[in-house]
Amino acid sequence: MGAVTDDEVIRKRLLxxxxxxxxxxxINVLLKSFTKWCNSPGTPEEGFTQYQRMLxxxxxxxxxxxxxxxxxxxxxxxxxxxxxxxxxxEQNITSxxxxxxxxxxxxxxxxxxxxxxQEYDALAKVIQQHPDRHETLKQLEALDKExxxxxHIKENVDAKLELRKKQFHVLLSTIxxxxxxxxxxxxxxxxxxxxxxxxxxxx
Amino acid sequence: NKKNCSGTSHFSKWVTCPFKGRHGLxxxxxxxxxxxFSPCGRFLAAANNYGEIALFxxxxxxxxxxxxxxxxxxxxxxxHEGPVFCLLSTDxxxxxxxxxxxxAWSWAELIKKVMGRxxxxxxxxxxxxxxxLCCLSQDNSLIVGGGDNNIHVMDLEQGNFKxxxxxxxxxxxxLSIREREGEIxxxxxxxxxxxWDCRTGQSVHxxxxxxxxxxxRPQYGKWISCLTTDSDWMLCGGxxxxxxxxxxxxxxxxxxxLPGCQRQATFYQDMILTVGEGPCVxxxxxxxxxxxxxxxxxxxxxTLALNTNSTEHRVLTVGGSSDHIDVFTNLSYRAxxxxx
Numbered sequence: 001m002g003a004v005t006d007d008e009v010i011r012k013r014l015l016x017x018x019x020x021x022x023x024x025x026x027i028n029v030l031l032k033s034f035t036k037w038c039n040s041p042g043t044p045e046e047g048f049t050q051y052q053r054m055l056x057x058x059x060x061x062x063x064x065x066x067x068x069x070x071x072x073x074x075x076x077x078x079x080x081x082x083x084x085x086x087x088x089x090e091q092n093i094t095s096x097x098x099x100x101x102x103x104x105x106x107x108x109x110x111x112x113x114x115x116x117x118q119e120y121d122a123l124a125k126v127i128q129q130h131p132d133r134h135e136t137l138k139q140l141e142a143l144d145k146e147x148x149x150x151x152h153i154k155e156n157v158d159a160k161l162e163l164r165k166k167q168f169h170v171l172l173s174t175i176x177x178x179x180x181x182x183x184x185x186x187x188x189x190x191x192x193x194x195x196x197x198x199x200x201x202x203x
Numbered sequence: 204n205k206k207n208c209s210g211t212s213h214f215s216k217w218v219t220c221p222f223k224g225r226h227g228l229x230x231x232x233x234x235x236x237x238x239x240f241s242p243c244g245r246f247l248a249a250a251n252n253y254g255e256i257a258l259f260x261x262x263x264x265x266x267x268x269x270x271x272x273x274x275x276x277x278x279x280x281x282x283h284e285g286p287v288f289c290l291l292s293t294d295x296x297x298x299x300x301x302x303x304x305x306x307a308w309s310w311a312e313l314i315k316k317v318m319g320r321x322x323x324x325x326x327x328x329x330x331x332x333x334x335x336l337c338c339l340s341q342d343n344s345l346i347v348g349g350g351d352n353n354i355h356v357m358d359l360e361q362g363n364f365k366x367x368x369x370x371x372x373x374x375x376x377x378l379s380i381r382e383r384e385g386e387i388x389x390x391x392x393x394x395x396x397x398x399w400d401c402r403t404g405q406s407v408h409x410x411x412x413x414x415x416x417x418x419x420r421p422q423y424g425k426w427i428s429c430l431t432t433d434s435d436w437m438l439c440g441g442x443x444x445x446x447x448x449x450x451x452x453x454x455x456x457x458x459x460x461l462p463g464c465q466r467q468a469t470f471y472q473d474m475i476l477t478v479g480e481g482p483c484v485x486x487x488x489x490x491x492x493x494x495x496x497x498x499x500x501x502x503x504x505x506t507l508a509l510n511t512n513s514t515e516h517r518v519l520t521v522g523g524s525s526d527h528i529d530v531f532t533n534l535s536y537r538a539x540x541x542x543x
Contacts, residue, residue, distance in 0.1 A: 044394035108472075114471035119436065120455035124448055 023064050030057045228433040229253070232541060235522030238506050239290035241296060241310050246277075246512020247520060248296070248297055248313075249528055250287035251543065255279055256299060257539045258313055261516040264530070274541045278316050282306060291337050291345075293359070298345070298457060300337050305347065338387070340401065346387055348375030354389055354399070359440075368399050377430040388432055396439050398450075415456050417444040419434030429465045429479070436489075438475060440465040440505035445477055447489060456489035467507045476534075478504035478521055486534070500540055501525035 037050045234252045240261075241248070247259045257276035264273045283301025291298045297308045338346045344365060345357045354368040354375060373392035374400045380387055386407065389398040412418050413425035424442035431438045437448040442464040447457040464478030474494065475487040479504050483496040501523030510518050519531040520541075525538040 111473040115489065118473065119489055122447065123452075126449065126452070126454050126456050 023061065028056055030054060030061070033057070119162055204220055214489070227529070227542075228525040230351075230543065233526040234286075234425070234524045235526070235528055236288050236503075237285055237290040237506050238508040238520055238522055239292045240508060240510045240512050241297075241314070242292060242294050242512055244510055244516050246310075246314065247505075247528075247541070248292075248510075248511075249520075249522055249543075250282065250299060250540075251526075252286040254281050254283040254285055254287055254301055256282045256287060256290070256297075256308075257543050258501070259528075261510070261513075261518065264539070264541060265516055265518070265532070273541060276541075276543065277279050278313065279543070282308075286527050289337050291339055292338060298337060305337065305345075308387055338380055339388075340380055341382055341480065346378055346380070348378050348389060348391075350374045352391070354378070355454070356401075356404075366404045368406070370397050370399075370403055370409070373393065373426075376426065376428045379430045379432045379437075381432050381434050383434045388430055388437065390427030390430040390439055390441070392426045394427060394442065396430065396437070402459065408453060410448070412439060412443045412446070415443075415446075415455055418446045418455055422445055422465055427478070431468050431470065433470045436470075438468045438477075440468065440477070445479075445487075447475070447491070457489060459485075459487050459491055459493060461485055461493060463503075463532075466505050469507060469509060471509060471534075476507060476509075476519070478507045480504075484519075484521055484531075495535070497524070497531070497534070497536065499529045499537060500527045501529070 033050065033054055037047065037054065040047070040050070042050075232252075233347050235249050236252060238247060238249045240246070243258065245262045247255055247261055248260065250256045251440040255489070256279070258278040259272065259275075263269060263277075266273070282299045282333045283304065283306070285301050285303070287299050287301045289300040291300075292310070297310055297312055297313065299308065301308050302536040337348075340346060340356075343359045344361050347355045347357060349355055352369075352374055353369045354371075356365045356368070358365050363408040365520045368387070368389075371389065371391045371393055372395075375389050375391040377390045378387065379389075381398075381478065385401045387401060389399065390395060390396045394411055396410045396412060398410075399405065400407050411425075412427060414423070419425075420443050426442045427439050427443065428441035429439060431519060433448070434436075435450060437450050439446060439448065440459075441464055443459055445459040445468060446455045447459075448455050459475075459477070460514050461477070461479070461481075463475050465479035468477035469478070473489070477485045477487065482500075482502050482504070483491055483495075483498050484504070484507065486497070487493050499521055502525065504523035506520045506523070507519065510516055510520070517532075517533060518538075520528055521531075528542070529537045531539050532538045
């Protein structure tokens, strides 16, 4: 257990140190040189140069810290940017899905319309085979007129027939009456003759 | 072939193959005559000329990790002694019509048999000479076309006959229902399509298709083997060419010039899908044009079925004179085949 954690620790330290090997060493050196400078009895010029050197190292440390902070900031902002792009893409995907389903509905509608049109066309084909309504009406009218004419003629002919019948009837009855009268006359003539002869004979 | 081309066909002369099972020769002579989808839409039942019904799982055959095995049946059993010409699914049962009897199988139990439990429920509903076809109506009555030239209407709950429709002079090949008007359409060997009123049991119309010059094909005969309706329109074919009829005016509006005799047709969206003699599914437009002919495995097709019971497994399956059933996920091409 101890060995594992040691390994972990060593690995972690190596990782961290690997990046900032310069920085860590610089801070250690600074501390060491600071303590040495505080305790050294050297000349004031040496002390001053040492002091300047230390300030320089300090500035370097601050600079690298500032750089790391900026990099960190940049990473955060990049993350935000990526999140935004990701959300945008998600939105596009959902709207594309919606458009797809809309289009599918459109297709269904269009297919229904096409089916209706085809049914209409099929029926229209059959209807076209039958004659036009105007023509048929006209034919009907013509036939009606003909019918009327013919019935008119028929009436006329009937009336004429009736008249002729009546005329013939009159003629025939007149003839019969004449015949009767003639017969009667003949009979009465005969009777007269018969009556006259016995009286003549009797005289 | 179910029918020969000399203009008449007699089921009584049909000889069932003496051997069944899945030997090579048996597979070669196998013909699929009918199909039906389960009410949940995840299974397909197919029946062949040996009297066997095979159950296929569509969900495993269509899944992305499907293997050869998922294209084989999950269950096969012998339903009848002779060929099973018709399968029909109700909400809970699978009805199969074989040579003289109709059996009912419970879908729930058939699916369970996959899991290894349960037994097949079968009840012989009646015995008639040569039941050729059944069709279901909305008030739970089964309409059966018999080889005795009559149509029998049976109540599914009581299990008894309600009425018999007389009128055809030869046996009946196909039936269809006009739900809205409550009418039954039947087509038979005598070449007549009769429209019956469900309630009165009388033949309301009789259309003799072969008498219409535009449809008639005397070289094939006058029998009607394929009938389907869309309430306003009717498709019928067989000996005469496949034709689209407007039912209100009883006039043929379009004739489809397809070679061979059509055995099954259906309306789908704005098209007509039809199968028959010839190794292809024909897509036709209502105007009479044949838009496309999609090649299939069997040399001649007997049955076509569209799965409308499920949205994820929306497929078209066709079967015919082969032990393979072609499955179409996109109507334009064959996706894969299930096999017995």
